[in-house]
Amino acid sequence: MSRIKRDDMVEVRKGRERGKRGRVREVLANEGRAIVAEINVVKKHVKPGQQARQAGIIDMEAPLQLANLALVCSKCGKPTRVGTRLLEDGSKSRYCKTCGELT
């Protein structure tokens, strides 16, 4: 199970986007990377008929290494490490190691 999931709020810990926060659009589990909204935006040249109707340059979010992302706790608002806790019904749940709240 990945510690970061779609729609999580994350903070970038390394690289040129360090310190920025965004919401996870998609986790590319096989690559160990994730696409985060508004983060690591790169310019991409396109020809008509590919992704765009018109030729030109589009902004595109490039994937980031999961190892360089930290989950931002929805309870305490801090980038945090995530623990896994076994609930009474046998399911696993993530919790924030900073404040102890389930996320």
Ligand SMILES: [Zn+2]
């Ligand atoms: Zn917390």
